[in-house]
Amino acid sequence: MRYNGPDNTGGFIVRFALIFALALAAPLAGQRITVPLDGQWNIDESVSLNETPASFRHTVPVPGMANLAAPPFPDVDLFDSREIINNRVRKGVLPESAIVTNAGISRQKRNYFWYEKRFRVPARKEVAILKINKAQFGTAVWLNGRKSGEHLSCFTAGYFNVTDAIDWNGENRLVVRVGAHPGVLPEGIPAGTDFEKLKWTPGIYDSVSLLLGDNPIIETVQVAPRIKSSEIIVETKLRNYGAARAAEL
Numbered sequence: 001m002r003y004n005g006p007d008n009t010g011g012f013i014v015r016f017a018l019i020f021a022l023a024l025a026a027p028l029a030g031q032r033i034t035v036p037l038d039g040q041w042n043i044d045e046s047v048s049l050n051e052t053p054a055s056f057r058h059t060v061p062v063p064g065m066a067n068l069a070a071p072p073f074p075d076v077d078l079f080d081s082r083e084i085i086n087n088r089v090r091k092g093v094l095p096e097s098a099i100v101t102n103a104g105i106s107r108q109k110r111n112y113f114w115y116e117k118r119f120r121v122p123a124r125k126e127v128a129i130l131k132i133n134k135a136q137f138g139t140a141v142w143l144n145g146r147k148s149g150e151h152l153s154c155f156t157a158g159y160f161n162v163t164d165a166i167d168w169n170g171e172n173r174l175v176v177r178v179g180a181h182p183g184v185l186p187e188g189i190p191a192g193t194d195f196e197k198l199k200w201t202p203g204i205y206d207s208v209s210l211l212l213g214d215n216p217i218i219e220t221v222q223v224a225p226r227i228k229s230s231e232i233i234v235e236t237k238l239r240n241y242g243a244a245r246a247a248e249l
Contacts, residue, residue: 032218033123035210037174038062042116043069045180049112052175056116063133065203066113066180077199078107079181087195103182103191111184113202115176124168125212127241130160133206137179137191144173152189159219161241162210178202215242 042056043066060069067076081104088094121128132139136154140147146165151158166172180202182191191200211217216238224233 031213033121033125033212035119035121035212037117037119037208037210041204044114044116045073045110046112046114047110049184051112053114056114060115060203062115062117062204062208063206065201065205066178067201067203073110075108076180077201079183079200080105080107081182081193081197081200083193083195084197102187103185106181106183108180110180113178113180115178115204117174117176117208119172119174119210120170121166121168121172121210121212123212126163126214127161127212127217128163128166129211129213129217130162130174130208131211132158132160132176132204132208135176135178135204135206137182137200137202138185138189139204140177142175142177152185154185154189154191157206163241176204176208178204216240 039062040059041062043058043060044053044056046053058069058071058073060066066073069076082100082102083104085094085098085100085104089096089099130141130143130148132141132151134155134157135151138150138152138154139158140150141158141160141162142148143162143165144167148160148162148165149158151160179185181200185191217240218236219239220237222235224235226232
């Protein structure tokens with residue numbers, strides 16, 4: 001896309017915002033439906049990786065952290081990271097024998113929190129993608145008892161194709177498992193480092209939504225400005241989740 005007009009910064013910003021909005025909204029109009037899943041969820045805990053709670057006895061806001069649950073869980077946040085242990089050793093607070101090579105030492109009895117949410121969809125589409133903007137520590141998703149995938153990163157969005165598991169006509173039960181502390185993450189997965197951090201709070205700390213659409217799906221839209229030439233570059237990534245060839249845009 002190119003704009004041939006006066007070269008002034010304020011005008012360019014306005015034109016850039018307008019073109020970006022049009023570029024993003026036009027292909028999606030009448031196609032994609034976003035179902036927000038933020039709000040009050042149920043939550044409970046477990047020690048084992050596969051120990052799904054028999055019942056969910058607490059509630060928690062999403063976005064939010066597990067320490068906001070009601071009634072509250074004891075000892076949420078308690079984890080001594082490798083960095084803070086090394087820092088205490090350097091200060092002489094702990095002996096050198098306290099040094100660990102893993103992520104650290106948990107000071108709580110649980111390893112995982114499990115979130116539960118029930119919802120219905122407003123219309124049937126070819127594809128259903130669950131988006132969890134951010135959660136820690138590590139995310140796994142089940143919809144209606146069927147596992148839809150895992151996303152270990154703590155600072156980027158996780159996308160889960162739930163098309164084959166979704167009930168288009170009835171109530172859906174979504175279960176999300178997150179680690180209760182960084183110690184459950186595989187080696188090499190970043191969870192943050194801080195020599196003074198005393199609390200490591202888990203939870204789904206960003207929005208959750210269900211994206212309903214027809215093939216091909218727009219996955220990302222990136223807009224880069226070229227201020228000197230009054231141009232913008234729009235790059236769009238598409239994906240076809242269907243078996244048949246998708247119609248050309």
